[in-house]
Amino acid sequence: ETGVTQTPRHLVMGMTNKKSLKCEQHLGHNAMYWYKQSAKKPLELMFVYSLEERVENNSVPSRFSPECPNSSHLFLHLHTLQPEDSALYLCASSHALGGDNEQFFGPGTRLTVL
Amino acid sequence: KQEVTQIPAALSVPEGENLVLNCSFTDSAIYNLQWFRQDPGKGLTSLLLIQSSQREQTSGRLNASLDKSSGRSTLYIAASQPGDSATYLCAVRSGGSYIPTFGRGTSLIVHP
Numbered sequence: 001e002t003g004v005t006q007t008p009r010h011l012v013m014g015m016t017n018k019k020s021l022k023c024e025q026h027l028g029h030n031a032m033y034w035y036k037q038s039a040k041k042p043l044e045l046m047f048v049y050s051l052e053e054r055v056e057n058n059s060v061p062s063r064f065s066p067e068c069p070n071s072s073h074l075f076l077h078l079h080t081l082q083p084e085d086s087a088l089y090l091c092a093s094s095h096a097l098g099g100d101n102e103q104f105f106g107p108g109t110r111l112t113v114l
Numbered sequence: 115k116q117e118v119t120q121i122p123a124a125l126s127v128p129e130g131e132n133l134v135l136n137c138s139f140t141d142s143a144i145y146n147l148q149w150f151r152q153d154p155g156k157g158l159t160s161l162l163l164i165q166s167s168q169r170e171q172t173s174g175r176l177n178a179s180l181d182k183s184s185g186r187s188t189l190y191i192a193a194s195q196p197g198d199s200a201t202y203l204c205a206v207r208s209g210g211s212y213i214p215t216f217g218r219g220t221s222l223i224v225h226p
Contacts, residue, residue, distance in 0.1 A: 048213065
């Protein structure tokens with residue numbers, strides 16, 4: 001596979017469940033990002049990792065917990081979510097932070113919290 | 115704080131028309147500006163990236179221009195086709211920041 005992949009593509013979970021979103025990039029990039037896209041709102045940056053180190057945590061509630069075990073994989077662990085957390089969660093990667101680096105996005109995970 | 119506005123929010127046109135989508139930003143000290151396309155429920159596909167030193171970029175029927183001094187960028191789509199129907203997002207990366215600021219997008223429908 002090429003590019004940025006995300007699994008699962010769709011997820012329905014209850015407020016007491018624990019689940020994880022997975023992102024994998026096959027581009028040899030060193031920076032990875034989690035975004036949240038809610039209806040009628042701009043994309044909201046959640047987390048940024050560079051060389052497996054978290055460099056940005058954009059005031060995200062602790063019920064969202066990211067993990068970057070290596071430069072190709074990024075996870076978003078979810079627990080005790082709220083219905084307002086229902087959204088499209090997008091992963092992106094770029095060669096590095098800054099410079100003229102383009103971001104490449106995955107297809108997203110559509111999350112519904114009941 | 116950078117703010118990005120896209121006008122119009124929605125647009126419906128017949129096939130074959132030439133279109134202009136607008137993106138404006140409040141802080142002209144930008145590093146680059148990127149246009150994306152997003153199909154319903156899908157991820158973002160990068161269309162064009164313009165560096166701050168450039169005035170325009172072209173790819174096929176798409177042409178993006180940048181006027182930093184006035185805080186504007188336009189995406190021109192020539193001879194629109196139904197397959198162009200999607201939401202078009204503008205993202206601005208301000209100087210000194212590695213995080214882009216996104217607009218809310220323009221939802222485009224091209225009908226046959």
